[in-house]
Every structure is written in C-alpha cells, then in structure tokens.
Amino acid sequence: MIPMVDLKRQYQNLKADIDAAIKNVLENGHFILGPNVAELEKEIAAYHGVPHAVGVASGTDALLLSLRACGIGAGDEVITTPFTFIATADVISLLHATPVFVDIVTDTFNIDPGKIEEKITKKTKAIIPVHLFGHPADMDPICALAAKYNIRVIEDCAQAFGATYKGKKVGARGECGCFSFFPSKNLAGYGDGGMIITGNEEMAKNLRLLRNHGSAVKYHHSALGYNSRLDEIQAAIIRVKMKKIEEFNDRRRVNADIYRRLIKRNDIALPLELPSCRHVYHQFTIRSKNRASIMTALQNENVSSAVYYPVPLHRQEVFTSGNIPAENLTNSEICAEEVLSLPMFPELENEEIEQVSNVINHAP
Numbered sequence: 001m002i003p004m005v006d007l008k009r010q011y012q013n014l015k016a017d018i019d020a021a022i023k024n025v026l027e028n029g030h031f032i033l034g035p036n037v038a039e040l041e042k043e044i045a046a047y048h049g050v051p052h053a054v055g056v057a058s059g060t061d062a063l064l065l066s067l068r069a070c071g072i073g074a075g076d077e078v079i080t081t082p083f084t085f086i087a088t089a090d091v092i093s094l095l096h097a098t099p100v101f102v103d104i105v106t107d108t109f110n111i112d113p114g115k116i117e118e119k120i121t122k123k124t125k126a127i128i129p130v131h132l133f134g135h136p137a138d139m140d141p142i143c144a145l146a147a148k149y150n151i152r153v154i155e156d157c158a159q160a161f162g163a164t165y166k167g168k169k170v171g172a173r174g175e176c177g178c179f180s181f182f183p184s185k186n187l188a189g190y191g192d193g194g195m196i197i198t199g200n201e202e203m204a205k206n207l208r209l210l211r212n213h214g215s216a217v218k219y220h221h222s223a224l225g226y227n228s229r230l231d232e233i234q235a236a237i238i239r240v241k242m243k244k245i246e247e248f249n250d251r252r253r254v255n256a257d258i259y260r261r262l263i264k265r266n267d268i269a270l271p272l273e274l275p276s277c278r279h280v281y282h283q284f285t286i287r288s289k290n291r292a293s294i295m296t297a298l299q300n301e302n303v304s305s306a307v308y309y310p311v312p313l314h315r316q317e318v319f320t321s322g323n324i325p326a327e328n329l330t331n332s333e334i335c336a337e338e339v340l341s342l343p344m345f346p347e348l349e350n351e352e353i354e355q356v357s358n359v360i361n362h363a364p
C-alpha cells in the first residue's frame with residue numbers, strides 16, 4: 001500500500017527531538033501563549049523577512065482573523081478562486097461578506113489575474129489568492145490591481161510554506177500571509193494550528209487582540225475577539241520541524257522530478273512550475289481526461305490517489321443559495337473533472353514513485 005501521505009515516517013525520523021520538545025512543554029507547565037509560540041513566531045517572521053508573525057488556532061482562523069483585521073464585514077465583496085479548499089471562502093461568508101469567484105488558469109490551477117478586474121466593484125475590499133498545491137499565484141498583476149483599486153491582498157499560503165515567487169517567499173507580499181499547520185501540510189504539527197505573517201504593526205496588534213478575546217490586558221476587552229491561539233505543544237513540535245523545512249521541501253521537489261521523468265503518457269498533463277517560481281509540491285497533481293481509468297488502475301495496485309477538488313466552490317450547496325454568479329468559471333470546472341493528486345511527501349521512497357509511475361503508464 002502506497003499512501004498519499006505517511007506521517008508516521010517523519011515522526012520516526014524526528015522522534016527523539018519531538019518527544020523531548022513535548023516533554024519540555026509538559027514539564028514547564030506553560031500551555032497557552034507560552035515561550036514556544038513566541039519563539040516560533042519570531043522564527044517564522046525571520047524566515048519570511050517580515051517583522052510580525054501571529055500564531056493562531058488553524059489556517060482557517062488565520063484567514064478569518066486577517067479578514068476581520070482588514071475590517072471586512074457585511075456588504076463587502078472578496079475576490080477569490082473557486083478551485084480551492086472550502087476554508088478559503090467560507091470565512092468570507094462567515095463574516096457576512098460575499099465571495100466573488102474568479103476563474104483559474106489550468107496550468108498552475110491558480111486564480112487568473114486577467115479575469116480579476118472585471119469582477120471588481122465599489123464593494124470589493126480584498127483579494128485572496130491561493131498558492132494552490134504549493135505553486136505561487138501570479139502576484140505581480142494581482143498586487144498591481146489591488147494597488148490601483150485600493151484593495152487588500154490576503155494570501156492563502158496554507159499549501160505553500162517556503163514556495164517562492166520571483167525569488168521571494170510567498171506570504172510576505174500581501175497585507176497578511178496565512179499559513180496552516182494541519183498535520184499533512186508541508187510544515188505541520190500533530191493537530192490544528194496556523195500563523196499569520198504581516199509587515200504592518202497595527203495589523204499584528206489587531207490580530208493579537210482578535211486571537212485572544214479582544215484582550216491586550218487581562219480581563220479588559222477592547223474588541224469582539226475569538227479564542228484562537230496557537231497551542232504551545234503544537235508550537236514546540238512545529239519548531240522541531242521548522243529546522244528541517246528546506247530539506248522537506250527539497251525532497252518533495254526531488255520526488256516531483258522523479259515523477260516527471262518516469263510518467264510517460266501523452267494524455268496526462270504534468271504539473272507546471274513557472275520559471276519565476278519555486279513549487280513546493282504540497283500536492284503533485286496531474287490532469288487527464290482518462291482520470292477514472294487511471295484511478296481504478298492505481299486502486300487495483302494498492303496505490304492511493306485523490307481528487308483535490310471534485311466540486312468547485314461556486315457549485316457548493318453552502319454558496320449556491322446565496323446566488324453566487326457562476327458564469328465564466330469553465331477552467332475550474334474542467335480541472336475539477338480532470339485533476340488527480342498522487343502520493344507526495346518528503347519520506348516517499350524512489351521505488352514507490354517508480355511503482356506509482358509504472359501503474360499509471362500501464363493503466364488503460
């Protein structure tokens with residue numbers, strides 16, 4: 001059996017350090033907003049070359065708190081992609097704002113900057129580009145439009161920790177960069193967690209208020225906030241893995257190269273890496289009109305594969321009742337029909353990649 005991701009392998013490799021980190025927190029007895037959260041925030045801010053990072057309870061909360069801190073609420077519109085995980089857009093609706101979906105380009109699966117301007121109205125307050133599967137969205141034209149119309153950019157970097165666009169790490173460009181430490185993400189904990197990076201000190205202050213019941217001074221509350229703190233034990237675990245993040249992402253890239261060399265079918269489109277970008281392969285996602293037969297062949301040989309994502313967000317029941325316009329979203333619909341993600345994680349063995357590729361090459 002070859003799984004999509006095997007988290008046990010990484011734990012076995014890092015067991016001594018991770019067990020020690022957890023034990024250290026338990027012995028210290030500082031469990032909420034303790035020293036590991038503060039240190040991880042510093043480490044992640046430094047990694048991205050930004051002054052501020054704020055740990056929160058999940059990637060979803062990173063997006064929600066960022067939107068709140070940008071003042072987004074009822075009557076506002078937020079532009080994003082329909083080809084992403086639900087969390088990118090449901091946070092917009094949870095704040096009583098409206099998600100406005102703009103189609104993707106099929107080669108990187110990311111929002112098409114050429115189709116954004118026609119969707120901008122007086123109500124548009126933010127754009128959420130998603131760096132899907134670990135490949136950066138095309139940030140230059142997105143940020144140019146945002147500047148022209150005075151719109152905030154909030155980057156969904158949940159799948160792209162360490163990815164670069166024109167030599168710069170994603171997340172530092174927008175008003176806020178939002179990361180997830182969900183266990184299967186490139187940098188991850190063993191539970192939920194998230195982080196927001198920002199260059200704006202006011203924003204950072206506001207985010208720190210929002211994650212902690214709107215309170216800067218204990219029992220004094222200046223805003224309606226949340227209980228959304230990054231857990232100290234998760235922070236301690238993530239700090240161990242943070243030391244290895246370049247190694248992990250490099251290994252994903254090597255694995256992707258092996259897939260590229262071995263998969264040989266002209267009815268399959270391999271994932272593109274634009275020359276201006278460093279893909280970190282959160283997923284290795286191929287496209288084929290013959291997806292169903294490839295999936296069946298993999299299944300028969302005990303190889304996992306997965307469809308991310310089968311239903312574009314403009315077709316989700318939760319949104320359709322809000323009459324979200326669905327025209328001109330054909331690339332998202334095509335990708336939902338054709339994408340297939342293959343096993344991908346740093347500890348995946350060369351022989352396993354060979355086996356997966358073999359099954360694909362011989363599938364009917």
Ligand SMILES: *Cc1c(COP(=O)(O)O)cnc(C)c1O
Nearest residue numbers: 058059060085087088158180182
């Ligand atoms: C994982 C993910 C999220 C949400 O992160 P959680 O930590 O699971 O809340 C948001 N957006 C994208 C694109 C994701 O992949």
